[in-house]
Amino acid sequence: MNKIDSICRNFLWSGKDSYARAPNVNWKTCCTPKEEGGLGIKKLKEWNKTLLGNWSWKKIVQVKDSFKVAYVGNQWLNQTKPYNVAAGYQWLRPPATKVQWRFVCWNPLNIPTTSFIYWASKLEILLTTDRIARIGFGQETTCYLCEDGTETHHHLVYDCEFSKQCISIMHKCLSIRFPSQSFDQWCASGRGKSKLQRKVTSACMVGLTYEIWHESNIIRLQQQVCRPDILVSRTITTVKHRWSKNNNSILQQRDKAWMDNLG
Ligand SMILES: [Zn+2]
Known part of the structure; x- marks a missing residue:
């Protein structure tokens, strides 16, 4: 065993x-x-x-x-x-407290890889440059995306100017207004949007976390960071494609208009 x-x-x-x-x-x-x-x-x-x-x-x-x-x-x-x-x-097994971000992380609309990276970011186990240096594999800890600040989990998710730009553009595309820290809370309460819109919004934010993380890794090789609007557009296209591939049901007028305007 x-x-x-x-x-x-x-x-x-x-x-x-x-x-x-x-x-x-x-x-x-x-x-x-x-x-x-x-x-x-x-x-x-x-x-x-x-x-x-x-x-x-x-x-x-x-x-x-x-x-x-x-x-x-x-x-x-x-x-x-x-x-x-x-x-x-x-x-x-003794029960434990349920995490609020479970709905966002394990949304069926997420691509599994993006769910895994989102899960890893919540547990703060992504190999950021700060973490790599702490375990003795390298000395550079600066964030490659904004070149301003140490690349910690908190920096990458909340403080990095590049991440902030991406999140801000994504919020505009999704027509949502809230600080990124309260996103999981917003998804759990589901205020102001239909079930479909919540699912798509959630998948887009998880996908964006993955894209930012992926970008922070590949920039070390390509030396040129992707434009935030392109990153956001790519994320939304991927989510919409995944949704349309797995859903044949006819959308309600409100959802159809929202989906058509998305991206
Ligand atoms: Zn940064």
């Missing part, structure tokens, strides 16, 4: 089944549900234990004593409530 976990962990961070580099996030966090800030990967040991729970009680007496409490506490033992694996797994 540990070996399988180890292969999964190595593959997540390096694309290989063998150890190539230290993971950016500990495995326990990766195995936390998405709504609590993790990646929702199943913990194999606990998942296996809950699968054993599908057997009759007599067959699982060898399972740890702790599981007996789950059976009694949930009325599974006296069969007033049917046992199911998902409920068993849920019982084995």
